[in-house]
Amino acid sequence: MWVYEKKLQYPVKVSKCNPMLAKFLIEQYGGADGELAAALRYLNQRYSIPDKVVGLLTDIGTEEFAHLEMIATMVYKLTKDATPDEMKEAGLGDHYANHDNALFYHNAAGAPWTATYIQAKGDPIADLYEDIAAEEKARATYQWIINMSDDPDLNDGLSFLREREVVHSQRFREAVEILKDERDRKKIF
Amino acid sequence: MSTYRKSWRPYIGPNDPCPPLEIKYYETPPNLYLGYQPYGLKQFDPSTALFKGTLWPALYAPYSNPYKKKREEEE
Numbered sequence: 280m281w282v283y284e285k286k287l288q289y290p291v292k293v294s295k296c297n298p299m300l301a302k303f304l305i306e307q308y309g310g311a312d313g314e315l316a317a318a319l320r321y322l323n324q325r326y327s328i329p330d331k332v333v334g335l336l337t338d339i340g341t342e343e344f345a346h347l348e349m350i351a352t353m354v355y356k357l358t359k360d361a362t363p364d365e366m367k368e369a370g371l372g373d374h375y376a377n378h379d380n381a382l383f384y385h386n387a388a389g390a391p392w393t394a395t396y397i398q399a400k401g402d403p404i405a406d407l408y409e410d411i412a413a414e415e416k417a418r419a420t421y422q423w424i425i426n427m428s429d430d431p432d433l434n435d436g437l438s439f440l441r442e443r444e445v446v447h448s449q450r451f452r453e454a455v456e457i458l459k460d461e462r463d464r465k466k467i468f
Numbered sequence: 469m470s471t472y473r474k475s476w477r478p479y480i481g482p483n484d485p486c487p488p489l490e491i492k493y494y495e496t497p498p499n500l501y502l503g504y505q506p507y508g509l510k511q512f513d514p515s516t517a518l519f520k521g522t523l524w525p526a527l528y529a530p531y532s533n534p535y536k537k538k539r540e541e542e543e
């Protein structure tokens with residue numbers, strides 16, 4: 280079970296009215312390497328992975344939901360006051376036609392989220408290597424969005440999220456080290 | 469000490485339609501180098517850590533747009 284804290288993991292501040300950034304940010308909401316995919320991937324893989332690393336997948340999977348909430352807040356702030364015309368101008372006309380100003384789990388190009396974005400192979404090394412790749416891809420996505428954003432306050436939140444991906448990748452790499460360790464084997468010198 | 473950004477020079481063709489981007493950059497963050505994190509590494513104080521997104525200076529590698537300066541310099 281989970282305990283919900285009614286606050287964000289890191290404060291989200293958006294200082295410029297630029298709804299087009301919402302179109303880019305949605306990639307991290309419902310995209311292949313986004314926070315929803317990350318959370319569901321890790322929280323599902325953990326059932327069949329060696330118990331030494333289950334806790335890590337639970338912790339990181341849970342944190343990804345906190346990141347999802349931050350992205351949702353950013354998108355919401357950028358679009359909540361946009362008129363239909365402003366949505367259209369920001370390149371969000373297709374989104375508006377289907378969802379009004381509601382959030383939805385799709386990527387920057389409008390493709391809806393799908394479980395085919397994630398995998399549970401059952402092979403611990405294959406699963407952890409996928410997780411490491413997912414973290415590096417999420418890190419890269421944050422970089423590309425930062426490169427297109429001119430809002431220092433928004434970028435501050437994105438920088439925090441990007442740094443978390445670096446830490447997650449580090450921890451998944453350590454999980455691989457734990458699983459390949461030969462400490463159980465009798466060493467005869 | 470490892471560096472967390474690398475660069476390379478893509479081929480520039482004689483008939484390329486757009487002005488060349490002479491240098492391309494990519495990030496090589498600290499998680500590529502640290503290995504299994506050793507015990508007793510230096511820590512940020514808690515409020516700095518919450519701000520930076522990590523407790524560990526060894527894992528902190530902030531990012532900024534490497535292409536931003538470039539075009540401005542050219543103009």
Ligand SMILES: [Fe+2]
Pocket residue numbers: 317343414417443444447
């Ligand atoms: Fe992550």
